[in-house]
Amino acid sequence: MLNDVMKVIKERRSVRNFEDKPIPEEVLKSVLEAIQWAPSWANTQCWEVVIIKDPDAKARVQEAVPKANPGNKAIVDAPVVLALCARPGTAGYFKGEAATKFGDWFMFDLGLAAQNLCLAAHAAGLGTVILGLFDHDKAAAAVNAPEGYELVTLIPVGYPAKVPSAPKRRDIVEFCREDTF
Numbered sequence: 769m770l771n772d773v774m775k776v777i778k779e780r781r782s783v784r785n786f787e788d789k790p791i792p793e794e795v796l797k798s799v800l801e802a803i804q805w806a807p808s809w810a811n812t813q814c815w816e817v818v819i820i821k822d823p824d825a826k827a828r829v830q831e832a833v834p835k836a837n838p839g840n841k842a843i844v845d846a847p848v849v850l851a852l853c854a855r856p857g858t859a860g861y862f863k864g865e866a867a868t869k870f871g872d873w874f875m876f877d878l879g880l881a882a883q884n885l886c887l888a889a890h891a892a893g894l895g896t897v898i899l900g901l902f903d904h905d906k907a908a909a910a911v912n913a914p915e916g917y918e919l920v921t922l923i924p925v926g927y928p929a930k931v932p933s934a935p936k937r938r939d940i941v942e943f944c945r946e947d948t949f
């Protein structure tokens with residue numbers, strides 16, 4: 769079990785090249801289930817997901833992503849793009865007040881949801897890439913996100929045409945200390 773989980777964690781890569789092949793609905797559903805079961809602040813589950821399949825809708829979203837972003841083409845090449853949106857002012861709040869000095873925890877909760885999604889997708893033979901570098905307001909407008917919601921990340925999902933090699937990681941001893949920082 770641990771070995772299976774570690775294999776998925778280590779072998780997942782950011783995939784930016786996709787095959788022209790649709791994702792079966794039941795496979796997509798199982799990947800979305802990974803978001804459903806992500807942990808979140810006080811189980812707030814502040815995520816909202818827009819499932820983008822229509823080529824014109826993908827093209828509108830792509831306009832928000834700089835051409836220099838290595839994931840730009842993945843927006844139109846992947847059969848599905850998931851736009852992870854959040855309702856700020858919920859995660860990290862208690863009775864309308866921020867409960868910690870960090871204020872809103874929606875970025876944190878969406879990060880957990882995104883990683884759950886990417887790992888489940890990889891286990892299902894799919895590739896994903898988390899995109900963060902784009903005009904968020906423009907992308908939110910492209911998917912008609914209502915007032916009070918933010919579009920945080922765009923995640924193209926599909927069958928990988930090319931899987932890059934793993935970028936180097938820091939050694940565990942470089943980022944871990946014992947008992948004090």
Ligand SMILES: Cc1cc2nc3c(=O)[nH]c(=O)nc-3n(C[C@H](O)[C@H](O)[C@H](O)COP(=O)(O)O)c2cc1C
Pocket residue numbers: 780781782783784837838839840897898899900901902934935
């Ligand atoms: C919050 C976040 C934002 C990212 N934004 C982009 C992006 O805008 N474009 C892109 O091509 N990759 C993006 N990436 C992917 C990273 O470059 C990638 O995860 C990192 O290089 C490690 O490679 P790996 O995912 O294959 O292990 C992003 C990843 C994260 C977690």
